[in-house]
Amino acid sequence: MLNRLQESDIKLLRVFYAVASCNGFTAAEPVLRMQRPNISAAIKKLEERLDLVLCHRGRGGFQMTKEGEVVFQETKRIFNAFDNFVFNLKSLHDDYSGHITLVLMAGLPLSMHLAVSKAVKSTMKKFDDIHVNIQTRLYNEVEHVALSGECHLVVSTYDMVKPESVTFHPIGIATEGRLYCAPTHPLAKYRDCELPDNVNIEDYPAIGISGLSSANYIEDESRLAIQTFSDSFDAAMSAIMTGEYVGLLPDYMAKEQGAALGLVPIANGSLFNFSHNLFVINGKNTRLNPVLRHCIKELTYFIAESQK
Known part of the structure; x- marks a missing residue:
């Protein structure tokens, strides 16, 4: 197991970084200006130094292991x-x-x-x-x-x-957004009108975005019932399109990607408006x-x- 980095280890890590970035040995050849056998030998030596299997190569093609993914991300950061x-x-x-x-x-x-x-x-x-x-x-x-x-x-x-x-x-600009749902969601029928008094937004599961406060998903006396979180607006939109969740999305996503999917702004887009x-x-x-x-x-x- 590697306890201390040496100059030779850094060179080996650069080879692995190039291979992982190019998603294969052959694609990395022109980047590294090395032939495949030399690249393969460098990767093997690095694996021995780290006492880890970083990638699989063979008929199934190049594929990084879970350990290889971690090493790749750390290498990129370094x-x-x-x-x-x-x-x-x-x-x-x-x-x-x-x-x-x-x-x-x-x-x-x-x-x-x-x-x-x-x-x-x-x-x-x-x-x-x-x-x-x-x-x-x-x-x-x-x-x-x-x-x-x-x-x-x-x-x-x-x-x-x-x-x-x-x-x-x-x-000097801001991204505007609001509460959306899928066309199959029960709240989609309120696209062009306000929610009736007997319909509470808290009764419908919502998806939040990790790291995004958005005033803690509270508007006046209403609060979104956050049941799960996603790591990006793109992933949140996928969850919303299941028809199981409502969620906040920037309007540009609804226009550029959501239009073809039929994303629905709930209550004529008047709920949980945000400006970032x-x-x-x-x-x-x-x-x-x-x-x-x-x-x-x-x-x-x-x-x-x-x-x-």
Whole structure:
């Protein structure tokens, strides 16, 4: 079992990271500039060092084990932090080159993704030797990745009390949302009218989003009967479409994805309305050099423009 990392272990982890990211040995060959037998030998040596089976390979194709998934996620976290360290170190010498990591909250609309692409293109054009690593994270992870140094910037909504250890750059727009159900749900018949006095929303199971407070799902004297939680709006929408739950969703999801599914805004969309501001976020320990400042400015501009 590995007790201490050596330089050779880091090289082996980089091979495994590439293989796992490419989902196979063959696909990783051009990335690593290594031949398959050498890649296979490196993975085998890493497994011996860790005393773990990281992946299965054979006729069934490449498949990571549960242990391999854990090692992959930890490896990604380490390498992201290391790349960020190198980038920040170069900035101290006015060398604005290297990799920056940008995290997007999972479930943002396509229009925002396109706006992010424009902002990244502008940043890479202004600073010649910059490469941008774009990732997505669940809502309940965005604060952690900003604080931990795993990334430089995060684009996300935020509806909780803002911690002092994180800097929030407002984009100037908000995502609106409300209470939805499936067309097969008993409350779907109240799509275009208010709920009758004898119908209580508390009597219908609801699904919540992990990390999302949304005023603790309370509106006036009504409270959602949260029976289970999901880790994203996308997954919550899947649960809602079973017809067993009601739940909060941003309106852009209902328009972009839910229209074909027949998602129903309950009571003409008047219940549990929410408005979550969108921010570019960074940890206070992130050094905002000219590259990151330019990227924040471009993200703010292009995302705001995309919603007009």
